Amino acid sequence: MSRKLVTLSIVLAMLLVMSFSLTIGAQEVTLKFLHRWTQEPDSTFFEEVVANYEEQNPNINIDMEVVSNDPFKEKIKIILGTENAPDVFFTWPGEFTNRFIRAGQVMDLTSYMEDGWGDTLIDSVVEPFRYEGKVYGAPYRLDAKVFVYNTKIFEEVGVEEPETFDEFLTVLEKIDNAGYIPIAFGNMFPWAVSHYMGQLNAYCVPYDVYMEDLDPAVGDFAHPGYLMALEKYEQLTPYFNASSNAIRHDEARISLFNGEAAMMYLEIIEIPTIEQQAPEEFRNNYDVFVMPKIEGAEGDQSALIGYPEGFVISANTEHPEEAVAFLKYLTGKEVGQKEAQDLLFVNGVKNVVSKGEIPDSVYNTTQLVLETERLVNWFDSSLHAEIWSVAGSELQKLTDGVATPEEVLEEIRAAAEDVRAQF
Amino acid sequence: MYKNKITPYLFIIPALVFIFIFVYIPIIENFYFSFFRMNSYAPGRTFLGLDNYKDIFQNDIFYTAIINNTWYAVISLIFQVGLGLVLAITLESKLLGKERKFFRTIYFLPSVIAIAAVGLMFYYIYNPNLGLLNAVISLFTENEFKYAWLGRPNTAIFAVIAMSQWQFTGYIMILLIVSIQKIPEELYEVAEIDGASSFQKAIYVTIPQIKQMILVTSVITVIGAFKLFTEIFVTTRGGPYDTTQVLGTFMYKTAFFYDKMGYAAAIAVIIFIITFTTSIIQIRLANRGGD
Numbered sequence: 001m002s003r004k005l006v007t008l009s010i011v012l013a014m015l016l017v018m019s020f021s022l023t024i025g026a027q028e029v030t031l032k033f034l035h036r037w038t039q040e041p042d043s044t045f046f047e048e049v050v051a052n053y054e055e056q057n058p059n060i061n062i063d064m065e066v067v068s069n070d071p072f073k074e075k076i077k078i079i080l081g082t083e084n085a086p087d088v089f090f091t092w093p094g095e096f097t098n099r100f101i102r103a104g105q106v107m108d109l110t111s112y113m114e115d116g117w118g119d120t121l122i123d124s125v126v127e128p129f130r131y132e133g134k135v136y137g138a139p140y141r142l143d144a145k146v147f148v149y150n151t152k153i154f155e156e157v158g159v160e161e162p163e164t165f166d167e168f169l170t171v172l173e174k175i176d177n178a179g180y181i182p183i184a185f186g187n188m189f190p191w192a193v194s195h196y197m198g199q200l201n202a203y204c205v206p207y208d209v210y211m212e213d214l215d216p217a218v219g220d221f222a223h224p225g226y227l228m229a230l231e232k233y234e235q236l237t238p239y240f241n242a243s244s245n246a247i248r249h250d251e252a253r254i255s256l257f258n259g260e261a262a263m264m265y266l267e268i269i270e271i272p273t274i275e276q277q278a279p280e281e282f283r284n285n286y287d288v289f290v291m292p293k294i295e296g297a298e299g300d301q302s303a304l305i306g307y308p309e310g311f312v313i314s315a316n317t318e319h320p321e322e323a324v325a326f327l328k329y330l331t332g333k334e335v336g337q338k339e340a341q342d343l344l345f346v347n348g349v350k351n352v353v354s355k356g357e358i359p360d361s362v363y364n365t366t367q368l369v370l371e372t373e374r375l376v377n378w379f380d381s382s383l384h385a386e387i388w389s390v391a392g393s394e395l396q397k398l399t400d401g402v403a404t405p406e407e408v409l410e411e412i413r414a415a416a417e418d419v420r421a422q423f
Numbered sequence: 424m425y426k427n428k429i430t431p432y433l434f435i436i437p438a439l440v441f442i443f444i445f446v447y448i449p450i451i452e453n454f455y456f457s458f459f460r461m462n463s464y465a466p467g468r469t470f471l472g473l474d475n476y477k478d479i480f481q482n483d484i485f486y487t488a489i490i491n492n493t494w495y496a497v498i499s500l501i502f503q504v505g506l507g508l509v510l511a512i513t514l515e516s517k518l519l520g521k522e523r524k525f526f527r528t529i530y531f532l533p534s535v536i537a538i539a540a541v542g543l544m545f546y547y548i549y550n551p552n553l554g555l556l557n558a559v560i561s562l563f564t565e566n567e568f569k570y571a572w573l574g575r576p577n578t579a580i581f582a583v584i585a586m587s588q589w590q591f592t593g594y595i596m597i598l599l600i601v602s603i604q605k606i607p608e609e610l611y612e613v614a615e616i617d618g619a620s621s622f623q624k625a626i627y628v629t630i631p632q633i634k635q636m637i638l639v640t641s642v643i644t645v646i647g648a649f650k651l652f653t654e655i656f657v658t659t660r661g662g663p664y665d666t667t668q669v670l671g672t673f674m675y676k677t678a679f680f681y682d683k684m685g686y687a688a689a690i691a692v693i694i695f696i697i698t699f700t701t702s703i704i705q706i707r708l709a710n711r712g713g714d
Contacts, residue, residue: 103462188662243551386682
């Protein structure tokens with residue numbers, strides 16, 4: 001009899017525990033969150049941000065997954081097509097995201113933005129996340145590309161920050177003759193050359209024409225400005241370090257830090273890396289300038305290459321309201337201030353940091369972005385994947401002097417024609 | 424032998440089902456997908472007929488890839504099988520005593536290292552500025568030697584192929600050693616009595632006796648050459664400008680970077696046809712040689 005009683009009480013206890021946990025489970029919402037920062041200090045930053053959110057919202061459980069930069073570009077495509085698609089995930093705005101929008105994979109956030117959220121954010125930094133009039137994402141951090149240069153080398157060689165492209169070529173020649181590597185460049189992954197081309201295209205091609213050409217359904221890259229942009233890039237190639245196609249970007253950066261190279265085209269989000277990792281000799285002796293203007297070119301000479309990075313929500317999320325709330329937090333003031341302190345990155349919130357709260361180099365370059373009327377996207381993220389597949393390869397050939405600007409443009413135009421036929 | 428005639432089938436069926444679900448069905452599905460334009464994140468697909476195949480045969484990168492795979496096969500046959508055979512015969516000969524175990528281990532060890540780890544190691548060995556290879560060459564040259572082995576189209580693919588020979592020659596050698604050890608000692612004694620030299624023993628006794636294993640290692644080497652992926656992916660990613668693409672990396676890039684899953688499926692079909700045909704040919708050729 002007592003044995004039966006013991007068994008019965010154990011079973012009852014198990015049922016009680018199960019039903020208890022089931023009710024807790026029913027109230028708890030799990031959001032899947034995917035980002036691309038596997039390394040310190042960003043990885044810890046996200047862990048803390050997520051833990052903080054879970055503490056503030058006990059019924060929300062964030063299931064975070066991290067995949068590093070290049071594998072991320074592949075994984076996101078696969079995972080979006082499955083039931084395991086993340087609710088909130090990282091993205092680069094532009095065609096990289098637009099193709100997911102066209103496939104119905106990204107949630108439209110326009111109504112939420114118009115409901116007050118948009119007022120807290122800087123317009124020019126939200127604009128990149130707009131597609132066909134609707135807003136699909138929110139910015140996580142600003143970015144822009146500038147030439148970071150060694151002021152000591154410039155002083156020694158007797159040159160100053162160039163204003164025009166022709167002045168730039170003269171500066172590079174002098175630095176080359178003095179025995180330094182004029183421009184450090186690591187183009188093993190051709191996103192690096194796409195940053196040059198994005199800026200040069202913006203300088204050489206009228207903005208409206210450029211934007212239309214980036215639309216895969218109609219773009220034909222017929223404007224003569226594209227050839228000019230390629231020719232300008234070709235003029236820079238003799239001043240890169242040797243074997244630039246065989247070296248990774250961060251490897252090339254080493255020669256900038258150790259004083260072998262005079263300058264390098266870097267994103268402002270790399271300035272924290274300079275502050276944290278570069279030798280003191282370099283840290284105390286660097287400054288920046290934007291790509292020098294091209295006289296006689298038809299594009300917008302005030303355009304600056306530098307699209308923000310951000311996060312979007314899956315259109316198939318089972319918890320849209322919770323996902324939006326998490327996204328607002330992720331791209332909001334609280335996280336923005338922590339981001340500025342811990343990582344030296346600035347997000348899209350208005351007045352998120354003031355001068356003095358972060359190192360001047362970061363503050364000043366951020367202002368550069370905020371004062372720019374027009375930001376343009378990286379060339380690789382702007383292009384349809386099939387066009388970029390050809391462009392990236394051709395631009396590497398141009399870098400090595402194995403193809404001419406005319407040949408490169410011809411290949412890009414042919415790829416664009418093939419893609420147009422698909423729409 | 425079995426009490427019940429069904430019993431042997433009961434043992435085989437689970438494995439057959441497994442292979443059917445995870446091997447044969449995906450192959451058939453892949454063949455089906457090769458006639459469509461599709462990607463991994465968008466629903467729906469567009470029927471293209473044979474357009475994917477037409478595009479592939481007009482794509483220069485496809486031919487570059489086939490040539491690279493073929494180079495890999497030829498060089499691997501010469502080094503992995505050829506040199507592996509020479510090493511195997513030498514290590515099993517009377518020239519070496521206890522040292523043979525040491526050499527066997529030394530030659531075999533690289534093959535147990537993960538390919539990705541070896542790729543990373545050689546990426547740094549071949550690095551133009553920091554690499555070991557250039558540092559050694561610089562000892563003999565006037566100026567610092569800074570050649571980019573993986574960055575120049577002329578040498579990139581051969582640099583990767585060389586890396587594979589370093590890694591797998593020992594593996595093939597061990598397979599051949601195992602076969603050589605099974606050769607009856609009497610055959611060598613008879614050859615000795617007939618006055619054969621060590622070289623003649625190798626040609627007339629050893630090699631004919633291990634003919635089957637030489638065939639097997641040749642087949643796996645050639646099939647491996649056409650299935651190549653990791654070595655290229657970790658070192659050059661198919662660059663510079665697609666000059667080191669092989670069929671595997673070309674397929675991968677098309678599927679996961681350029682959103683062309685159907686096109687990639689067509690490449691996969693072609694890889695399947697090539698490896699299947701090559702194996703059949705090799706086996707037929709060997710059988711014709713007589714048993």
